[in-house]
Amino acid sequence: MEKLAIIGSGISGSPIAYYLQDQYEVDVYEKSSRVGGHAHTLDLDEDGQRISFDTAFVVCNKPNYPNLMKFFADLGAETQDHLGGFNFYNLDTGMQFNSLDLELPMEEFARQQPSELVACYQEAKRFFSEARADFWEGKTRISMQEYLDKNNYSQAFRDNFVMLMGSAVWSIPTDLLMEFPASTFISFFMTHDQGGLGGKTVEWQTVKGGSSRYVERVKDALKKPIRTEQEVISVKKREDGKVTIKTTTDEEVYDKVVMATHADQALGILAEPTELEQNILGCFKYNETAVTVHTDPVIMNPDRSKWQSWNYGQVTKEGKLYTYVTYYANKVHNFTAKKDYFVSLDTPPSPLMKIKLSAFLSIDIQLMT
Numbered sequence: 001m002e003k004l005a006i007i008g009s010g011i012s013g014s015p016i017a018y019y020l021q022d023q024y025e026v027d028v029y030e031k032s033s034r035v036g037g038h039a040h041t042l043d044l045d046e047d048g049q050r051i052s053f054d055t056a057f058v059v060c061n062k063p064n065y066p067n068l069m070k071f072f073a074d075l076g077a078e079t080q081d082h083l084g085g086f087n088f089y090n091l092d093t094g095m096q097f098n099s100l101d102l103e104l105p106m107e108e109f110a111r112q113q114p115s116e117l118v119a120c121y122q123e124a125k126r127f128f129s130e131a132r133a134d135f136w137e138g139k140t141r142i143s144m145q146e147y148l149d150k151n152n153y154s155q156a157f158r159d160n161f162v163m164l165m166g167s168a169v170w171s172i173p174t175d176l177l178m179e180f181p182a183s184t185f186i187s188f189f190m191t192h193d194q195g196g197l198g199g200k201t202v203e204w205q206t207v208k209g210g211s212s213r214y215v216e217r218v219k220d221a222l223k224k225p226i227r228t229e230q231e232v233i234s235v236k237k238r239e240d241g242k243v244t245i246k247t248t249t250d251e252e253v254y255d256k257v258v259m260a261t262h263a264d265q266a267l268g269i270l271a272e273p274t275e276l277e278q279n280i281l282g283c284f285k286y287n288e289t290a291v292t293v294h295t296d297p298v299i300m301n302p303d304r305s306k307w308q309s310w311n312y313g314q315v316t317k318e319g320k321l322y323t324y325v326t327y328y329a330n331k332v333h334n335f336t337a338k339k340d341y342f343v344s345l346d347t348p349p350s351p352l353m354k355i356k357l358s359a360f361l362s363i364d365i366q367l368m369t
Contacts, residue, residue: 001025002255005245007232009271011057013260014218021223022026024256028222029247031231034217041210042293046337052210053289053329055343059204062189070205077214082204082332085308088164089301095160097121098308116156123157131186133320140183159314159321165189167323168312170344171289174321191266206333223327228298235259236271240314262286292344299326299347307331315348321346 008012014036017028018244038056062069072079086218087098093115102121103108109248110118130151132142140147148158166177169188192202207214209250219226232316234246237256243257259266263284267273273281297304299313309325329341 003027003253005029005243005252005257006188006258006260007235007245008037008260009035009226009228010260011039011068013037013258014215015067016260017020017072017222018075018218019224021029024028025224026148026222027224027239027252027254028226029230029232029245030226030228033229035226036215036226037126039211039215041212043210043212043339046339047335050165050338051335053287053333054206054211055293057211058327058343059206061202062203069205070244072214075214075217077217078208079205080334082206082309082334084202084204084310085331086168086310086312087301087306087308088160088314089306090160091299091313096306097304097367098306098326103198114342117160119154120160123153127153127157127161128189131182131189135183135186135190140181140186142182143178144180144182144185145178147176162198163321163323164312164314167346168310168325171325172287173346174323178286190303210333232269234271277342289345290347292347294342294344295339296338297342299344300328300342315349322346324348 001026004020004026004336006017006026009017009028009030014030015027017026019024039054041052042049042349043052047088047198057328060079069079083114085099089096095114097113099118101113102124104112104269106121106125109121113121113189129314131140131147134147142164148162153162155200159356162176163174164181165328166172166185170177171314172180185207193322230245230249234244237242238244239255242253242255245252245257259269261269267278267281270277270281299315300307300311307328309328309331311328313324313326315322324346326342326344326347330337350369
């Protein structure tokens with residue numbers, strides 16, 4: 001039986017190991033002591049009650065991620081319905097709207113919202129209609145800045161809708177969003193519709209008990225234990241067609257290797273990358289996103305009845321516009337607790353949460369430029 005090395009135990013590496021272990025002798029290398037990559041569940045004890053919620057990978061759905069859902073089913077990892085729903089709140093102006101508002105007839109929406117937001121709503125309707133047609137006609141192979149300029153979208157629409165959507169989905173700073181390919185931005189919402197913001201037009205699912213539950217099942221299902229704390233520092237091709245995998249402590253020869261890492265990491269460990277490999281792997285860029293787990297609701301909408309699973313905020317500090325997303329974990333994972341638990345991505349410098357459980361995690365998000 002041929003030997004296969006898989007570098008990385010995240011959602012790319014784990015399924016490959018699971019499905020190919022009967023065809024190859026598989027070794028999975030993981031530089032961290034923890035398996036699972038972006039699958040990271042925080043387990044807390046609240047007066048004897050176990051509270052579990054995710055801090056990185058959170059939701060999925062069958063129409064857009066059929067292979068992932070099949071993987072969970074094959075593992076026996078249960079998923080549960082997540083009703084979705086989002087709320088947007090501008091800390092500067094108090095302006096707000098949510099997924100239910102966007103389902104209202106135009107006349108009723110106009111009666112309930114300020115004129116600036118009504119104008120944005122009308123532009124959003126135009127955007128979803130025109131952008132879809134422009135995509136199929138090949139008119140979106142430009143940056144978002146160029147696309148919005150070309151089609152005369154207002155600054156208010158950019159600030160209150162486009163910035164919101166982009167930062168919510170891809171967790172990137174607003175100054176980078178305008179460099180984003182319009183085709184990538186638009187195609188996401190063509191497949192997800194407004195459900196891409198956490199709306200109810202998509203049947204979202206979460207892993208029951210948190211994403212780490214599927215990771216536990218992967219570990220149990222693999223024939224060989226994952227080699228944790230084994231950082232691969234070099235992958236070198238041999239003249240006989242095999243590869244030598246070198247870690248910080250050892251080296252081993254394999255027939256094949258799968259680089260289940262980020263592109264920049266894969267390039268960094270290739271001992272002798274070809275020009276083609278350098279060109280392909282070298283073009284990917286990443287943005288580090290800070291994740292804060294907290295119980296202080298200061299950056300949430302002050303009206304608790306407006307809280308949704310996904311909450312998008314916007315605030316201006318020292319002349320710079322900041323956007324962020326906060327998952328209301330109690331609602332995302334459908335659990336009842338004495339406290340409210342939040343997972344926030346890229347919160348602004350202030351206001352700072354007074355009660356933090358942890359600010360322990362950062363994740364790299366791929367930039368589409």
